[in-house]
Amino acid sequence: MARRARACEDPRMQPAQLRILVTGGTFDKSYDELGGKLHFAESHVPEMLRLGRSRLDVVVETLMLVDSLEMTDVHRGRVLAACRAAPEDRLIVTHGTDTLELTARAVGAARLPKTIVLTGAMVPYTFGSSDGLFNLGSALAFAQTLPAGTWVAMNGRAFPWDDVRKNRGSGVFEECGPPPA
Amino acid sequence: MARRARACEDPRMQPAQLRILVTGGTFDKSYDELGGKLHFAESHVPEMLRLGRSRLDVVVETLMLVDSLEMTDVHRGRVLAACRAAPEDRLIVTHGTDTLELTARAVGAARLPKTIVLTGAMVPYTFGSSDGLFNLGSALAFAQTLPAGTWVAMNGRAFPWDDVRKNRGSGVFEECGPPPA
Amino acid sequence: MARRARACEDPRMQPAQLRILVTGGTFDKSYDELGGKLHFAESHVPEMLRLGRSRLDVVVETLMLVDSLEMTDVHRGRVLAACRAAPEDRLIVTHGTDTLELTARAVGAARLPKTIVLTGAMVPYTFGSSDGLFNLGSALAFAQTLPAGTWVAMNGRAFPWDDVRKNRGSGVFEECGPPPA
Amino acid sequence: MARRARACEDPRMQPAQLRILVTGGTFDKSYDELGGKLHFAESHVPEMLRLGRSRLDVVVETLMLVDSLEMTDVHRGRVLAACRAAPEDRLIVTHGTDTLELTARAVGAARLPKTIVLTGAMVPYTFGSSDGLFNLGSALAFAQTLPAGTWVAMNGRAFPWDDVRKNRGSGVFEECGPPPA
Numbered sequence: 001m002a003r004r005a006r007a008c009e010d011p012r013m014q015p016a017q018l019r020i021l022v023t024g025g026t027f028d029k030s031y032d033e034l035g036g037k038l039h040f041a042e043s044h045v046p047e048m049l050r051l052g053r054s055r056l057d058v059v060v061e062t063l064m065l066v067d068s069l070e071m072t073d074v075h076r077g078r079v080l081a082a083c084r085a086a087p088e089d090r091l092i093v094t095h096g097t098d099t100l101e102l103t104a105r106a107v108g109a110a111r112l113p114k115t116i117v118l119t120g121a122m123v124p125y126t127f128g129s130s131d132g133l134f135n136l137g138s139a140l141a142f143a144q145t146l147p148a149g150t151w152v153a154m155n156g157r158a159f160p161w162d163d164v165r166k167n168r169g170s171g172v173f174e175e176c177g178p179p180p181a
Numbered sequence: 182m183a184r185r186a187r188a189c190e191d192p193r194m195q196p197a198q199l200r201i202l203v204t205g206g207t208f209d210k211s212y213d214e215l216g217g218k219l220h221f222a223e224s225h226v227p228e229m230l231r232l233g234r235s236r237l238d239v240v241v242e243t244l245m246l247v248d249s250l251e252m253t254d255v256h257r258g259r260v261l262a263a264c265r266a267a268p269e270d271r272l273i274v275t276h277g278t279d280t281l282e283l284t285a286r287a288v289g290a291a292r293l294p295k296t297i298v299l300t301g302a303m304v305p306y307t308f309g310s311s312d313g314l315f316n317l318g319s320a321l322a323f324a325q326t327l328p329a330g331t332w333v334a335m336n337g338r339a340f341p342w343d344d345v346r347k348n349r350g351s352g353v354f355e356e357c358g359p360p361p362a
Numbered sequence: 363m364a365r366r367a368r369a370c371e372d373p374r375m376q377p378a379q380l381r382i383l384v385t386g387g388t389f390d391k392s393y394d395e396l397g398g399k400l401h402f403a404e405s406h407v408p409e410m411l412r413l414g415r416s417r418l419d420v421v422v423e424t425l426m427l428v429d430s431l432e433m434t435d436v437h438r439g440r441v442l443a444a445c446r447a448a449p450e451d452r453l454i455v456t457h458g459t460d461t462l463e464l465t466a467r468a469v470g471a472a473r474l475p476k477t478i479v480l481t482g483a484m485v486p487y488t489f490g491s492s493d494g495l496f497n498l499g500s501a502l503a504f505a506q507t508l509p510a511g512t513w514v515a516m517n518g519r520a521f522p523w524d525d526v527r528k529n530r531g532s533g534v535f536e537e538c539g540p541p542p543a
Numbered sequence: 544m545a546r547r548a549r550a551c552e553d554p555r556m557q558p559a560q561l562r563i564l565v566t567g568g569t570f571d572k573s574y575d576e577l578g579g580k581l582h583f584a585e586s587h588v589p590e591m592l593r594l595g596r597s598r599l600d601v602v603v604e605t606l607m608l609v610d611s612l613e614m615t616d617v618h619r620g621r622v623l624a625a626c627r628a629a630p631e632d633r634l635i636v637t638h639g640t641d642t643l644e645l646t647a648r649a650v651g652a653a654r655l656p657k658t659i660v661l662t663g664a665m666v667p668y669t670f671g672s673s674d675g676l677f678n679l680g681s682a683l684a685f686a687q688t689l690p691a692g693t694w695v696a697m698n699g700r701a702f703p704w705d706d707v708r709k710n711r712g713s714g715v716f717e718e719c720g721p722p723p724a
Contacts, residue, residue, distance in 0.1 A: 026579060033665045034714050036569060036610070036641065038581060052315030053303055054337035055353055067579070098579065122234060122576045126670055128490065134233030137318030140337050145326040156235035156321050171577050172236055207398060212491075214484045215533050217388060217429070217460065219400060248398070279398065303395045308488055309671065352396050414677030415665055416699035417715055484596055496595030499680030502699050507688040518597035518683050534598055 017057045018143055019088040020045055023079060023103075024065035025096025027132055029124040040065035044125045045094060048136050056140060059088070068096025068103075068120075076106040083107055089114040090143045094136075096120055097173075100152060101165050108150035108161030117143045118161075119153045122171050198238045199324055200269040201226055204260060204284075205246035206277025208313055210305040221246035225306045226275060229317050237321060240269070249277025249284075249301075257287040264288055270295040271324045275317075277301055278354075281333060282346050289331035289342030298324045299342075300334045303352050379419045380505055381450040382407055385441060385465075386427035387458025389494055391486040402427035406487045407456060410498050418502060421450070430458025430465075430482075438468040445469055451476040452505045456498075458482055459535075462514060463527050470512035470523030479505045480523075481515045484533050560600045561686055562631040563588055566622060566646075567608035568639025570675055572667040583608035587668045588637060591679050599683060602631070611639025611646075611663075619649040626650055632657040633686045637679075639663055640716075643695060644708050651693035651704030660686045661704075662696045665714050 022028065022043045032039040043062050063082050064075065083091055095103055097120040104118050119139035121132035139153040150161035154173035163175050203209065203224045213220040224243050244263050245256065264272055276284055278301040285299050300320035302313035320334040331342035335354035344356050384390065384405045394401040405424050425444050426437065445453055457465055459482040466480050481501040487494040501515040512523035516535035525537050565571065565586045575582040586605050606625055607618065626634055638646055640663040647661050662682040664675035682696040693704035697716035706718050 031666055031670050034711075036612075036639075048315070049337075051310060051312060052319075052337060053312045053335075053353070054315075055355075056337040069579075096579075123574055126672075127574050128669060128671065129232060131232060131234045133314040134229070134235075134318035137315035137337070138233075138322045141319045141322035141334070141339070142326065144339070145323065153322070154234075156230075156233060156237040156318065158322070158325070168577075172234065174236075212485055212489050215530075217431075217458075250398075277398075304393055307490060308393050309490065310488075349396075410677070411699075413672060413674060414681075414699060415674045415697075415715070416677075417717075418699040491594060493594060493596045495676040496591070496597075496680035499677035499699070500595075500684045501680075503681045503684035503696070503701070504688065506701070507685065515684070516596075518592075518595060518599040518680065520684070520687070534596070536598075 017088050018090045018092060018140065019059045019061060019086045020092045020094065021079065021082050021086070022060060022062040022065070023068070023071075023075070023093060023095045025068050025094065025098075025100075025120050026124050027094045027096075027119075027121045028065055030126055038124070043094075044132070045136070048125060048133055052133060052137055054140070056144075058140075061086075066096070068099040071096075071099055071103070073106075076103050079103055080107050080110055083112055083114065083116055084110070086114075089148070091116045092136075092139045092143050093118045094120065097122060097154070097166055097171075100154075104150055104152050104161040104164065112150075113148050115143055115146050115148055116150045117146070117153050117158070118151070198269050199271045199273060199321065200240045200242060200267045201273045201275065202260065202263050202267070203241060203243040203246070204249070204252075204256070204274060204276045206249050206275065206279075206281075206301050207305050208275045208277075208300075208302045209246055211307055219305070224275075225313070226317070229306060229314055233314060233318055235321070237325075239321075242267075247277070249280040252277075252280055252284070254287075257284050260284055261288050261291055264293055264295065264297055265291070267295075270329070272297045273317075273320045273324050274299045275301065278303060278335070278347055278352075281335075285331055285333050285342040285345065293331075294329050296324055296327050296329055297331045298327070298334050298339070299332070379450050380452045380454060380502065381421045381423060381448045382454045382456065383441065383444050383448070384422060384424040384427070385430070385433075385437070385455060385457045387430050387456065387460075387462075387482050388486050389456045389458075389481075389483045390427055392488055400486070405456075406494070407498070410487060410495055414495060414499055416502070418506075420502075423448075428458070430461040433458075433461055433465070435468075438465050441465055442469050442472055445474055445476065445478055446472070448476075451510070453478045454498075454501045454505050455480045456482065459484060459516070459528055459533075462516075466512055466514050466523040466526065474512075475510050477505055477508050477510055478512045479508070479515050479520070480513070560631050561633045561635060561683065562602045562604060562629045563635045563637065564622065564625050564629070565603060565605040565608070566611070566614075566618070566636060566638045568611050568637065568641075568643075568663050569667050570637045570639075570662075570664045571608055573669055581667070586637075587675070588679070591668060591676055595676060595680055597683070599687075601683075604629075609639070611642040614639075614642055614646070616649075619646050622646055623650050623653055626655055626657065626659055627653070629657075632691075634659045635679075635682045635686050636661045637663065640665060640697070640709055640714075643697075647693055647695050647704040647707065655693075656691050658686055658689050658691055659693045660689070660696050660701070661694070 029038045123130045125132040142158045152159045152164045210219045304311045306313040323339045333340045333345045391400045481497045483494040485492045504520045514521045514526045572581045662678045666673045668675040685701045695702045695707045
């Protein structure tokens, strides 16, 4: 009986209430047949949650569907406002990887009393070789266990918002390294 | 500078050393063309780590490739021995979902001073509609953040080893519920 | 103008009316999550026609959904009867590859005044590595151009019904070879 | 014995020698992760022949890898020259769908004594929802059975080179319709 009580007391073990804020990026790119190009139609995140057979209590809110290279401070301000306004205190933000670290800093610096995990994908979910499902499973798990703060979940790891960047050559996320002397 | 130091001090944020112990299950079923049946060839876990673009420091060790309905106490003993012998203190065990909870109990009851996360898949990775990648990303994240103990990562959640079962009707993992009066 | 008239006179160039008779086989195997096995649910052929963006005038009729190893003369009799009864004179039969040649002989020997093309798949359509779509496109094309007779379309080729067998070692279809002296 | 002899005499039933001339188009688009765009890397046609488990005697020759909107008369001239130079008299040309009909006319008007079948895809092969495999199976079958002339194989059908166009609104190929009075 003792152990079961312990499980119930552990707040991480309650069916988590989470909100996923969708901004687009490669996570949600689709192929537009008639135009022969990539474009955004609807978010794939609900379908990915079904595929993962998620039984978490999750709300998916599409804020925008843009390539992160096109995001400005206005977009990032909307992301921060949505994080602030969300009733949940555990959030995920799906985002293009190109400027994900900029949005992580904008949100992180606000020091909201919430666990906020940003993630993205290098290959569109609609392609065969996508990291999207892996990253979504990863981000959902980190969002349930990490303490309040803003984090980036990529490549299987979680980085604090103020010590992460995308390596442009390899496409991999890494720490920023020691500050210059 | 304060925040960076705090990140470095946080043991969860070091590139984790993890070991994945593969036992088979639906995670690793393949289609045998000539026989027209499902079978085990080699583990798909290394390929799934590449697809997820994992940059974790992970060793993959294939203990066996069996359907979990065929596992006996001898098999479970081998899993426990491998958990004990592993140099890492953060482990993942990939396993068929049908008797995953039995292996979780065998390992959990040994109270090893390690974080051990068992996971599986309802649909083979080689099928289009697989939860495998999602569960692997989930399990890798939980293995990095949960405290010592044995856990089951399925359906986006992490369950303590002594409060989880597979609902045979729905195929979904859930808590066991309150003990009988 | 002469050439256009010639195209209109060419009966092969009319939007063909075809009927696809579905009997099951690997073409239509699905993964049963709860049971952890392969099984038949519904035929995938309508979905495959959509994926191929077929604009042919095709009727899909599911006769049965069985593994061809389980077919008896009764099953083959039903296939022949359906070929006879079909209003169309260009037919495709989707079939398990293990005994496809037996059904081809049962139908071919009846010498119906129709073009009948049998095809199958070595890997289920629901797997990533399936030959199903390729074979369906192949069979539909052969059904529009081959003269009356019964044929087997596999591995990109069309074989007459009385000179084809499946090589059990390689899984590839080939001619029977010269008769014994 | 009579029937087997007839099969051997039927030139369509010999293992066909075919050449596939690759020009690119959606058939061969890939996703460039680092750039976040579509691009051409290598042709997917050899892999698609393996997936279809083709046992035809086929040579694959990559002439170019371009989007057909970028093709000029110089490109089309190279395609025609390659058709003329090929030792085989049954050819397939993979091509972007946007100007496929223009290349069909350039080749068709030359009246080469060969069966030449042009095909393309509306969705890249590397996406889940591709018509590429279906069209390749279709084109290979039509190339083995149609008489000398230039044809377009799309949407399950074969069109003569001088009576086909892509409907820009629907993305579907159709006859041109009767000439104006």
